[in-house]
Amino acid sequence: MNESKKATRAQKKGAKEILRLGEKALSYRKDLLAPDKATDLETAVTELKIALKSKPLLIDDLEKKAENLDLQLKESGGLYYHKKGWVENVEMLMVAAIVVIGIRSFFLQPFIIPTNSMYPSFYGMQPNVYEGAEDAPNFVERCVDKVLLGASHYKLDAESSGDLYLVLQNGGSFRFANATFPNGRFFIFPSTVKEYVFEIGGKEQTLQVPAEFDFDKLIASKFAGIENLRDLPLIVPQDHGFSGNRLKLSERSFKSGEVVIAFDILLGDALFVDRMTYNFVTPKVGDPAVFRTGTIDEFNREVGTPVRSLIGEDKYYIKRLVGEPGDQLQMIVPDDIFTNGTDLRKGNPGVLYRNGKVLEGKVAFDENRKFVEQLALDANSKNSLNYPGYRAEGLLSNRETITVPEKKTNGSNAYFAMGDNSTDSLDGRAWGFVPDHEIIGRAFVVYYPFTKRWGFSD
Secondary structure, eight states, rough: OOGOOOHHHHHHHHHHHHHHHHHHHHHHHHTTHHHHHHHHHHHHHHHHHHHHHHSSHHHHHHHHHHHHHHHHHHHHOOSSSSHHHHHHHHHHHHHHHHHHHHOOOOOEEEEOSSSSSTTSSSSSOOEEEESSSSSOOOHHHHHHHHHOOOOEEEEEESSOOOOEEEEEEETTTTTTEEEEETTTTTTOEEEEEEEEEEEEEEEEEEEEEEETTHHHHHIIIIIIIIIIISSSSSOOOSSSOSSSSSSEEEEEOTTTTTTEEEEEEEEEEEEEOSSSSGTOOOOOOOOOEEEEOTTTTHHHHHHHHOOOOOOSSOEEEEEEEEOOOOEEEEEEEOOGGGGGOOOOOEEEOEEEEEETEOSSSSSSHHHHHHOOOOOOOOOOOOOOOOOOOEEEOGGGBBTTTEEEHHHHOOOSSEEEOOOOOOOOOOOOOHHHOEEEGGGEEEEEEEEESTTOOOOEEE
16 A cells, blocks of 8 residues: 555655755744744644654655645745745855855965066966967867966967067056956956057057066067067167157068967966964974065064165065074175176075075075076086076175064064075065064965976975
8 A cells, every 4th residue: 555655765855855944944934933833834844854753754654744844834934945046055155155265364375476486496477489370279279278287378460561579668568458358367357467569560469468477588588589678779760650669579570460479378386375384383484485565665664674675565475484583694695706707687696694504404595505606616507496596686785684673673573585586586685574464374285287396385
C-alpha cells in the first residue's frame, strides 16, 4: 500500500529544503506576524522536523507535513518564499563581501605591482615586443596570454606612408588622458593613461598605454637602439608643416598599412600582502614591505628630513626595508668607479652600509653589492641576476650618513625603504622615512601571473 512506502532520498532532500526555508522565515519574521500566524508557522516547522527524524520515514506522512509547511510559508513567508532565489543570492553576495573585506583588512590584501622599482625581485609591467607582423599573436594566442600572463596587446599601424616622428606634448613625450573601453580599468571603468602622438607621413596617430608603463624606454630601444629619448635630436618646426616639436624616431620610412610597433604589456606581479604578522612582530630589515604614502610627506616635515621631492599622494608602495629605527645608513661609492668610464646618468653606484657594516642577508642586498664591486673593476660588467647596483643619490649621496628616527625623538618609529632596482626607484633617498603606522604588511606570496616567480616572496 502507498502509506507503507518509504520516502526516497530525493523526497527527503526536498522536505529538508522546505524545512530550511521554514526555519529561516520563522527566525526573520516571527516578530512581524500576527500571533496566530506565527504559531501556525512554528507548528508546521516543528511537525516537519519531527517527521524527518522518524524511522521509518513514510512518504505519506512526510508529504502531509511538507505540504502544510508549504501552505504556511505561502501565507507568512514574505520575501523568503517563493521569491527565495534573488533574496538568497543577495544575501550570499553580502556574506561573501563581508568575508572578503574581513580577510583583506586583517589577513591578506591583494596588491599588483605597477612599476619595476623592485625588479628583478618583483616585476612591474613588462613589454614583450614583436619584431614583425607575422610574429604577433592571433586572437586565440592573445586570449591564452591574457589568462596566463595578464598580457594586453597593443599595436600601431601606419595609416599613411612616410617618416616616423614622436610629437612632443608640452615639452614631454606624452600627455595624460582618460580612457574607457578597452583601455579602462577592468576594460570599462575610466582610468588615467599615457597618450602618445605619432606622426607618419604627415598624419597624426595616437596610442594609449597604462600610466605606470615606461613606454619612453620601449620607444627609444625599439626604434633607435638607445635607452633615453632625450638622446634623440629635437626637430623644431620651420617651413615643413609641423605644428610642434618632434623627435625623429627612425631613419627608415614606413608604408601605409605597415605595422609600426606591436607589443604586449605583461601584468606586474600580483601578490598577497600579509597584514597579520606585523600585529605581533616589528618589521625587519630585508622585508619587502607594502605601505601607504598618505602621511609620509607630513612625517618627514615634522622630523626635519631634507627631502629632495614629495610624494604628494596617498597610494600603496612596495619597497624593501633597509633601515630600522635608530640605524645609521651610509652609501659609499668605490673610488675606482670614477676612473673606469662607468655610465653615471642614473646615479653613482655605491655599496650600502648599515651601522658601519655592509648590508647583507638578502639576495637583493648581496647581488647589488657584488655588481657595484664588479663595476669598480670593469665598467662593462654584467649581473647575471639583473640587479643594477644601488645608487648613491639624495639622502644617501656618497658618504652621507643618515639616522632613522626613533620614538624617543619624535613619537613615531620610522623605517628607511629602497627599491631593489634603485636605478629606477623613487624611494626613501628622495622622499625620506616611512612612519611605522603606514606600514600595512609584508609581501607574502605572488599568486599571478603563472611564471617562475609564482610562490612565496622574499
